[in-house]
Amino acid sequence: MLTTGLFAGGLAPARADRQASTPWPGGRWEPGSARYGTTIVSNVPVRMDDGVTLTATVAYPADPATGRRAAGRFPVILQQTPYTDDVNSFFVPYGYIFATVRSRGAGTSGGEFGYVSARDHRDGVRTVDWAAHELDGSNGIIGGYGCSYAGETQLYTAANVGRGSPLKAIIPTCTAQDYLRETFLVNGILTGDFPFLRRAAASVGDTPSAKALFADLVANIESGGDAAYSRDFWRARQPITFAQSIVDNDIPALLWSGWDDVVIRGATEFYTALQNAYHDRPVQAPMDPRQPTTGRYQIIVGPWGHGQGLDNTIMLEWYDTWLKRKNTGIERTDTPMHLYELRTDRWINAARYPIVPDYTTYYLHANGALKPSRSSRGSDSITWAQPSEAGSTLTYSTPPLADGATLAGPVSAAVYASSSNTNLQLIATLADVAPDGTAAPITFGAVLGSQRALDPAKNWRDRNGTIIRPFARLTGDDYLTPGVVTRFDIALHPRLWAVLPGHSLRLTLTTQTPASACTGFNILPCALTAPAQASVAGGAYRIQRGPAWPSSVSLPLLRAGCFRTAAGAVTPTSGGLSQPMDWSAKGPGNPCQR
Template sequence: MGTITVERDLMVPMRDGVCLATDVYRPADEGQRPVLVHRIPYNKSIAHYIGSQMLNPIVGAERGYVVVVQDCRGCYASEGVMTPYRQEAGDGFDTVEWAAEQAWSNGRVGIYGSSYMGITCLQAALAAPPHLEAAVAYLTGTNLYQGWVYSGGALELGFNMGYSQGKLLQAVGRLGLDESTQQRLMREFRESSSDRAALCEYLPLSDAPVLREREVLPDWHDYLEHDCYDDYWRETDVVARAAEITAPILHIAGWYDQFLKGHLDLNLALQDHPVAGLRDAHRFIIGPWDHNSYEGHRLTWAGERNFGGQALSGVMGLGDTILQWFDHWLKDRDTPLMKEPSVRYFMMGDTNEWIKADRWPPPNKPTRFFLHSGGMANSRLGDGILSRDEPGDQPADTYCYDPENPVPTVGGRTFSLAAGESGVQDQSEVEEREDVLVYSSQPLERALQIAGNVRVRLWIASDGPDTDFTGKLVDVEPGGYCAVVADGIMRARFRDSFEQPSFLVPGESTELEIDLWDVAYTFKAGHAIRLEVSSSSFPRFSRNANGLVSPERALPEDLRVAQQTVFHDGQRPSHLVLPVIDSE
């Protein structure tokens, strides 16, 4: 192990004169080396944040890199005021080019990051600085409208409200607010932090304590106002602008991470990149993790499910995997990673194993599982059936969705203190509710393996102009444990387009699709496949008021109970689509 030199708080100027505090970790001996950039809004001086994110800068320096760790604009030791996400392309570009020009640099630069740091990484890659030669992003967002701020047109409420609340701590001291305002905001912060779920219930969302001052948290108010996909989101959309990326990307996702959707979409965009060299160069790894796994809290767990030592090869080994990636692109080395196929994914369920493939998704057969019932599929005690047999004449299922008594979020792909634990959680209690339709298959005679996109096609009606429909794929174990596998939501007004909302005609049947995103999972023999259908998952998602007003601007008096209908007859065959891997 060589000696490492650490330089603290170098003030690096950006193009507008604002200086960002930067620490440099490098081998003590003289010489020019490739540089790795890591930009963070959570304080570069806290070892947890820079040392637990899969790649420790000390390890990078020991492997012969100069590692640059920087506080983002408006954060901790850096100057300026933070404008989340939108500032990162320019600041990332300037930091990469600064790093390339230093005496200890050989001009070859890579960038890496997870979560928000992954956004700083991808926004820099989108800006395409000339000296950026490779990037690694993990458990992060790409199109912030899909899977970060919104999903299926519904606000990711628990995460974004909590995250915006946390950003208050940085904003208060930098805006020149008078002392009484600062004291009030900090008091509201403490009070709201003690009951985050209650904060999510506040209406209108724009007037929630701590968040109501636009001058303090303008981005929160922007989110609420831009509930459609528009130019506000296009500016930072890495997926839509993937053709502008000039550096190869390794990106790493988790099946139970709230931000999985961004990686899935980025993967498809990179697989179709117009430059053949980049199209073939990118790598994609998907493991059995939720958002906490990568921080090293519970290395083999997602919620209540332990995926065993196999999962460790994906978590503990990723620091080395990331360095193998940079060794290839920045040091011209022939590394084991680059000899593998482009995709490595974890098959959850029976085998819990890593599988290598040339593309994601792998070849599969989209297979329809139709909804059946005698009109009483309410709760798991109802008569809902999931079968490959097409339905004939059957009565529809109905339920009432009351936004003042929403279905609670229980596990799945969520990341917020308000929503509780993510990952695999038992759905038995949720399935006792009358406003949850439950459709179950017979116990499987043999294992069923799926890998790819899961979606639900529903024929629905509602007595209002807008509402939500949720879908949840569940693995029912012989002992009765009901494990969530995948989940999703569709806000009805966005069923045809996220850019142009289209309201329902009350009482008229229409078709919509709920994207449950992708998964690789094996349902064991003796287990049953289950689909839950409802209209809320709170506080992960904002509650739909069931009217014309945007749920993000609804007042308490706007909330109304909706009468929901799900059809499953010969003319309106609602069904679940599973990407079945043919075992024959």
């Protein structure tokens, strides 16, 4: 999948650092010279335990003078994907075998396509066994590789291989998505990424079983069937529920995402889940502000979208650490989050997520004001229509922040409203407004009124009890009573954003995404299922303010510039994008997290 930027605008690419080349993460490793050439073998059969045969393509180290396979045995980097037979030959000259196995029912692989089904999970375990014990030239040590679907297969495989498996480390990039809260649906509303499902069969080889699965899935979701909710189909495909098993199986993971990725919420929360699992805490809880961290589970988040910003050389260091047991130092850090701060164009390191333990709440006031004090009673009206139409948009702005601020993490809005019909659709957008009035969108979230119910056990709260990341159940519809004021919690996607001195923050409430923004892949709320459309269309809403109905937005604000800048550099394999080079401890001068 590809994605466009927030409101189809995109985020700026990572700025090339002007500094000299810096040491690789950990400071004790260099990629060294490539010793081997590459030779590729296609159409290698991989037999599953039920007799179905998958197809693999294998790249072997070769003698650079003769082109023949090099003598010896090598660790294997394994990609399991429905999309391609291609291999990433970058790793091979450094002494790795790279094997791509096409998923069941995709390409020339046999069997029925299952979309990371339980059967695919078993295939993952069997494929690791094949790569370790049956693949010619393997030394029995395996690493996982791949982005998006191929990242997700790593998670399920790592969760199911058992402790002591040949699988020793994984790099699940652009993955760990929550399909119902950020990828194909956002809290009951179809996203701009949803049309991908209509064309997905072609991307996996147009096999009959893939065509049937995706056609049925699209029809089921659009009609408001079980797949439009958090029921059996998606519950079996919720990566975060497998985090504890990955930790129990002792498999390190390097996650990789971008602030403009379609999986940014899932990736950052999966980091939290792995850290929690390692320290015997509930995997779907927020990390404790005093919780220690482990370098076995790390994440990179840059200023890019889905499938972008991946660096082969940093991945090589991760594989060298865990597959070849080299003393790289990459794992010895107490700040395993490597994050790009938007607007200042710099890398910082953090430890715990959520990053901010005490949120700052701003309340909706009359005349479009957003203030830290509660307002007097009042209301504003908004109608269900395109934002270009009159009466379809409400805005609330803070005073200028004289010293600026750092906004770090997920954002939450609590809106008290009534509807003229039995449902409601609200979209909340947070923007950075410069003194000249220029506005830059930071993040957004949405709620469908009939799926407003939250799971109290999975909500995240700060130390004051404020909900900072609401978790919607999404198991069914509970329709509204017209005219009755109800609370709606909106989860806005996480960001690390520098608010410059003198800038203000603006919360905008709308009821539809501009049609022009829904023409490309993104996770904006763009369309409704049939039952939602029937119950939402034509609605008029009253947004309430005051002591009884304190509509507000809760922000993860820290003082401006409190994170120490970490070194970044453009590497030979970064595609011209800056990558985080200093993964060291937070150290003095970095008071955002102690």
